[in-house]
Amino acid sequence: MSERIPVQIIEPVAPFTAKVKVKSSDNMVFTRSFTGLFRNLRISGAGVLFLLFFGTVWLDWGDRQAVLWDLADSKFHVFGATFWPQDFILLSAILIICAFGLFAITVFAGRVWCGYTCPQSSWTWIFMWVEKITEGERNQRIKLDAAPWGLNKLARRSAKHTLWLAISLITSLTFVGYFTPIRPLAVELLTLQMGGVSLFWVLFFAGATYINAGWLREAVCMHMCPYARFQSVMFDKDTLTVSYDAARGENRGPRKRDVAPAAVGLGDCIDCQMCVQVCPTGIDIRDGLQMECIGCAACIDACDSIMDKMGYERGLVGYTSERQLQGGKTHLLRPRLIGYTAVLAVMIGALVLALVERPMVSLDVSKDRGLFRENSVGQIENIYSLKIINKTQQRQRYHLALVDGASFQLQGKTEVSLAAGEIIDLPVSVAMLAEHPDSSSQSIAFEVLDIAHPEVRSVAKSRFVAPLNR
Numbered sequence: 001m002s003e004r005i006p007v008q009i010i011e012p013v014a015p016f017t018a019k020v021k022v023k024s025s026d027n028m029v030f031t032r033s034f035t036g037l038f039r040n041l042r043i044s045g046a047g048v049l050f051l052l053f054f055g056t057v058w059l060d061w062g063d064r065q066a067v068l069w070d071l072a073d074s075k076f077h078v079f080g081a082t083f084w085p086q087d088f089i090l091l092s093a094i095l096i097i098c099a100f101g102l103f104a105i106t107v108f109a110g111r112v113w114c115g116y117t118c119p120q121s122s123w124t125w126i127f128m129w130v131e132k133i134t135e136g137e138r139n140q141r142i143k144l145d146a147a148p149w150g151l152n153k154l155a156r157r158s159a160k161h162t163l164w165l166a167i168s169l170i171t172s173l174t175f176v177g178y179f180t181p182i183r184p185l186a187v188e189l190l191t192l193q194m195g196g197v198s199l200f201w202v203l204f205f206a207g208a209t210y211i212n213a214g215w216l217r218e219a220v221c222m223h224m225c226p227y228a229r230f231q232s233v234m235f236d237k238d239t240l241t242v243s244y245d246a247a248r249g250e251n252r253g254p255r256k257r258d259v260a261p262a263a264v265g266l267g268d269c270i271d272c273q274m275c276v277q278v279c280p281t282g283i284d285i286r287d288g289l290q291m292e293c294i295g296c297a298a299c300i301d302a303c304d305s306i307m308d309k310m311g312y313e314r315g316l317v318g319y320t321s322e323r324q325l326q327g328g329k330t331h332l333l334r335p336r337l338i339g340y341t342a343v344l345a346v347m348i349g350a351l352v353l354a355l356v357e358r359p360m361v362s363l364d365v366s367k368d369r370g371l372f373r374e375n376s377v378g379q380i381e382n383i384y385s386l387k388i389i390n391k392t393q394q395r396q397r398y399h400l401a402l403v404d405g406a407s408f409q410l411q412g413k414t415e416v417s418l419a420a421g422e423i424i425d426l427p428v429s430v431a432m433l434a435e436h437p438d439s440s441s442q443s444i445a446f447e448v449l450d451i452a453h454p455e456v457r458s459v460a461k462s463r464f465v466a467p468l469n470r
Helices: 037-056 085-109 112-117 119-135 138-146 151-176 182-190 196-216 218-224 227-234 298-310 335-356
Strands: 067-070 075-078 081-083 241-244 317-320 361-367 380-390 396-402 408-411 415-418 423-432 441-450 457-465
Touching (some): 037 151, 119 138, 151 196, 298 317, 361 441, 380 396, 380 415, 396 408, 396 423
Antiparallel strands (some): 361 380, 380 423, 408 423
16 A cells, blocks of 8 residues: 555647648638538528618618618518517517527527528628638638738738628618618718718628628637527437538548548548538537537538549538437437427417507507596596507598596597507596596596507506595
């Protein structure tokens, strides 16, 4: 027990380093251009989203912008529908539905949202394309990054950043255009007459786009996006993720095309590093599923192209489940996915029903701060302010009344005419008909009714205050 355990000092072995330069001295990822099925899918999907984002803002609906969040008047126009602050519960429902949709697609196929439709990823791909056309392909960009400053480097870098800033400014103008009419906003920008508030937000979002897509890039996905942290809790053994088939690919190593891998003790992976070079976050998918992987499938396209050249079967890197990698069969329909899908369907149905049944007239009641008063005939009165909103796109006539108001009488205007989207604050008084009230505070309800369409109505409750002893 008193003998000492012999200790031997072992020199640490340097970790494996890639044979190709993946990042520059400032940790910037240099990606290689590639083609393939998933790249085409991503471009097509992103193209549709860009068309919607940049095109919808220029559409008109009658005499106004088709889609406009009018902050000044607290109205949100979506083509023929107008939403008011009272309808913001619907916005909450839409956000919840989007969250459940994200959960469902993540359970099924991992981070496809990040790889194909996330704005951060989409704009980063655009900025990377700008890098390619201004600074050249991957090897050229690496050499340019390491080269000393000169006219060539200055010209290429200036062209790149000029295009980045132009894209950022157009993106920012479009985004702000959903909150302020886009046409006068664009004219003000071009004529350098933009007001201080609008100019601040245009420059703010332009700067955010330029920094996020041009400089931060993968750092947003790896360090700032919370989705990367909690995505794994939604995965199961049947989730389709971008994975490397180690059983088929190992051992890795270069070989001639006409040499059978088994003859030289190798797997199908020729260790060409193409999957690393095309990755926008600079990871090696062969190290297994990683938090940094955004599921863009760039490595799948790159690897498939190499497999085609070598005459091997595609799929060494592909959308595969953990169960399939272990030799089993992927179960596409499973309780967790069915549950998310069912909840999502119910929520979408409820939202559609809420939109269809949304009252097109709104009524809010505010009681005057005075408790009560006595009118000229000796009746107790309470004063109220009725806020009525016409949510339709046409002028409407409304009738005002009390619901089950046998003991009370509404005094003042009982009919109003409101233009499309008009808001009116109408003061009214309510007189109590009973001489001896049963309670000092009683519930009453006001009703506003569309005269042309009696089914369109809104009811709001309030309180009537009266003295018990008279």
